[in-house]
Amino acid sequence: MSSPHYNTRWTEQLGTRPVRIANCSGYKADPGYHMFLQAELGDVDFITGDYLAEVNIAENAEAYAKGQHPGWEETAWDGIQQTLDILNEKRIRVIVNGGAQNPKGLAEKIQQLARENHSYVLGDNLIEEMRDIRMNGLPPHLDSDNSEVQYDALTLDLFEKSDKPVVSANVYLGAREILRGLQEGADIIVAGRVADASPVIGAAWFWHGWEETDYDHLAGGLIAGHLIECSGYVTGSNFAGFTEYPLEDLYDITYGIAEVERDGSCVITKHDAKKGFVTEDIVKCQFLYELQGNVYLHSDVKAILDDVQVKGEGKNRVRVWGIKGRPPPPTTKLAIFYRAGYQSEILVNATGYGTAEKFELYESMLRFGLKRLNIADKFDILEFQRIGVPESNPQSQLRSTTYLRIFAEASDPAVNLGLASLLGEFAMQHYSGFHLSSNQAAAIPKPYLSYYPAIWRQENLKTSINLLDISAAEDNATHTTSIPTTPPPKFESLDKRKSYETYNSVDLNAFGPTMKARLGDILLARSGDKGSNANIGFFIPTSLPSSYKPLISSQEPSPLYAESWDWLRSFLTINTLKTMFADSWEPSYFIERVEFPKIYAVHFVVYGVLGRGVSGSSRLDAFAKGMGDWLRDCVVDVPIKFLEGRGRDVKGGGATNGRTNESGVLRL
Structure with a gap:
């Protein structure tokens, strides 16, 4: 329901109430109607959109340079087109990073559609500075300050090999340009590679009139942006506890809104209309997603997360506070993408009896063929990954079938073609029951981009906000006023990242009898990628399973909530995580561990587990999206009282996921 005070011109209300900032996109795939819904379904002051993942700003870089692509994201333009009338009617301002490689072009296109006050941000694109890194030098790696980290063997390829040209190089800008644009009256601000949370920080900064040294406030705005930047991730998508909800309520959802207070704290909410x-x-x-540890870095502020608190305030309203701020680091992140070579992927299936031996035979045969072609040692990466385990006493052929994923990267496409040729050469020499997945086009080598995460000094940036002048636009020419912006007034060098085991650990025997159960029966988790590293956060759920909701309010934590935290922090050590990784653990990986005690969470960063990361990673789950759920499925010794407290069936000798069968008994 609309509130009358939102229908007045909102500029009269600056700083008099929390600012309502809605997000409409977390990736380029989000269709434009999400911007329209955020404007149409209720009252908001700003709509922000994050259209850029690590790689998609690079995907069209070469086509844009050749004049074959507009350089900006079509879905951002689609959203503006659909929403422009209602934006004007409700006086909602828009801040998006959908300009990608060409924010100027998108802003000018919007200007042709609407003669309003628009602007665009420049200064993130450093492709000219990176044209010849072999002469000028390679910027420091993002993890260069961590002596414990071992880089992937191919990390320095773009510097050491002459056939790896850089195609894009963009720094992650802060909110200073956005702030200046709003101060100059811009209704729509189009940016390229600003940090994901920068549009939200800029909106809150402008609304509340914060000073650039109000670090606690800016840090709160940073985390508000972090919470709503990923589409529906804060309204039910990518949620480990989804099994406790009706499945039909978990799609066709609306996205999040942050109500940011003057002190930087926020309430995360959504429009009442539609699902989620x-x-x-x-x-x-979502808070635990893609963290770097207990300090969240941004160009304008460092957010200190140790004392974060999260508390529900009613239906679809959750308050977040306790964030502290410090001056920003002198450097910001620089994402460099380069043409790394060619990738191929082959999938072969096996069914039932002797699956392990079948895959062993096929790998041996292909390696023999590669050696005979004199290309066995020509690959940058060649992995034979066994995906899945056939069901014991299978109830169907599909449940008995798994596949071997053969993943190859090489600088020379002829090497990948040699691998593909073996599919024909050995077509009639294979294991019992051999069959391919239907589409083997991926076996043909395709060029790919790889990623080098770097750092760049903020003082060396040349940034600006560029205002399209509507007063002079009647002659159909583009009139632009460019205003240079300056770096933050103060920097603070980075300290060594915190990593520690729990303080005052509790003897695990003190929690009583245990039984074998999956970690996910009592914990939730979220994981994600930070370049070549993965982050994983585990926490004690606040709410009880859906089967308990008629008995105990889901808004109230279980009586065992605090005691479960003592168990979690004592149990989930660095060595325990290594043990859970099992066959996936490599000695080259390095782990950092911290805790967020006021939300009962343990957080890890696993360095090096994603190889070069992003499009250069050989992992099936290259963005570590599924890592948390894999680890939640590990079977460990769990105190029985915690399983009972979560409504799990302990009489049958196994824990469950909260869903019920026809008899009402909880089952797997």
Whole structure:
């Protein structure tokens, strides 16, 4: 329901109430109607959109340079087109990074559609500075300050090999340009590679009139942006506890809104219309997504997360506070993408009896063929990955079938073609029951981009906000006023990242009898990628399973909540995580561990587990999206009282996921 005070011109209300900032996109795939819904379904002051993942700003770089691509994201333009009338009617301002490689072009296109006050941000694109890194030098790696980290063997390829040209190089800008644009009256601001949360920080900064040294406030705005930047991730998508909700309520959802207070604290909410949820557990999951540890870095501020608190305030309203701020680091992140070579992927299936031996035979045969072609040692990466385990006493052929994923990267496409040729050469020499997946086009080598995460000194940036002048636009010419912006007034060098085991650990025997159960029966988790590294956060759920909701309010934590935290922090050590990784653990990986005690969460960063990361990673789950759920499925010794407290069936000798069968008994 609309509130009358939002229908007045909102500029009269600056700083008099929390600012309502809605997000409409977390990736280029989000269609434009999400911007329209955020404007149409209720009252907001700003709509922000994050259209850029690590790689998609690079995907069209060469085509844009050749004049074959506009350089900006079509879905951002689609959203503006659909929403322009209602934006004007409600006086909603828009800040998006959908300009990608060409924010100027998108802003001018919008200007042709609407003669309003628009602007665009420049200064993130450093492709000219990176044209010849072999002469000028390679910027430091993002993890260069961590002596414990071992880089992937191919990390320095773009510097050491002459056939790896850089195609894009963009720094992650802060909110200073956005702030200046709003101060100059811009209704729509188009940016390229600003940090994901920068549009939200800029909106809150402008609304509340913060000083550039109000670090606690800016840090709160940073985390508000972090919470809503990923489409529906804060309203029910990518949520580890989804099994406790009706499945039909978890799609066709609306996205999040942050109500940011003057002190930087916020309430995460959504429009009442349409589907989705905002709960304590959903917000905690998103908070733990893609963290770097207990300090969240941004160009304008460092957010100190140790004392973060999350508490529900009613239906679809969750308050987040306790964030502290410090001056920003002198450097910002620089994402460099380069043409790394060619990738191929082959999938072969095996069914039932002797699956392990079948895959061993096929790998041996292909390696023999590669050696005979004199290309066995020509690959940058060649991995034979066994995906899945056939069901014991299978109830169907599909449940008995798994596949071997053969993943190859090489600088020379002829090497990949040699691998593909073996599919024909050995077509009639194979294991019992051999069959291919239907589409083997991926076996043909395709060029790919790889990623080098670097750092760049903020003082060396040349940034600006560029205002399109509507007063002079009647002659159909583009009139632009460019205003240079300056770096933050103060920097603070980075300290060594915190990593520690729990303080005052509790003897695990003190929690009583245990039974074998999956970690996910009592914990939720969220994982994600930070370049070549993965982050994983585990926490004690606040709400009880859906089967318990008629008995105990889901808004109230279980009586065992605090005691479960003592167990989690004592149990989940660095060595325990290594043990859970099992066959996936490599000695080259390095782990950092911290805790967020006020939300009962343990957080890890696993360095090096994603190879070069992003499009250069050989992992099936290259963005570590599924890592948390894999680890939640590990069977460990769990105190029985915690399983009972979560409504799990302990009489049958196994724990469950909260769904019921026809008899009402909880089952797997």
